[in-house]
Amino acid sequence: MRRPPKFLGFTVSFFTVAIFWVNHHHFFSRITHTDWKLLWANNLLLFFLAIVPFTTAVLGDHLDSSVAAFLYALNLGLAAASFTLMGFYVFFVGNLVPPAIPQAERRREWRRSWVGTLSYLAAAAVAFVWVPISLVVFAVIPLVFVVPNLLRGDEADA
Secondary structure, eight states: OOOOOHHHHHHHHHHHHHHHHHHHHHHHHTOSOOOHHHHHHHHHHHHHHHHHHHHHHHHHHOTTOHHHHHHHHHHHHHHHHHHHHHHHIIIIISOOSOTTSOHHHHHHHHHHHHHHHHHHHHHHHHTTTOHHHHHHHHHHHHHHTSSOOTTTTOOOOO
16 A cells, blocks of 8 residues: 555644644633633643644554554544533533523534544544545544534624
């Protein structure tokens, strides 16, 4: 299998982290206040995003390896899961968004966050079946989240 340049893998990973960053900014711009539980959940997300350069390098060095694809997918799946955890806490436990935001909208946004989590975890499992499918998933998932959809009624993006 001819290897694409490592720069391509870096670019996809950078784009993925950038999308996390844009959605993170959008997410926090809607929060009315924070507390220590949210800050620690946010640190969990930061931890998994800080590992992305390492798992990207492993995947770049072993592009046809099931283990490398699994590690990369698991890394991003755990990052997405930590974002989902933050959403659950913000929307339902800590009530850190304006009360005017209906519960139905909070549930819709929280369900949407599961798309990334489950897709990356599925890509991790598929890596042991056929690595190229996982690679395609890595490129496609970020496109679902390229434009933040959080709390759609508010068009005043900061």
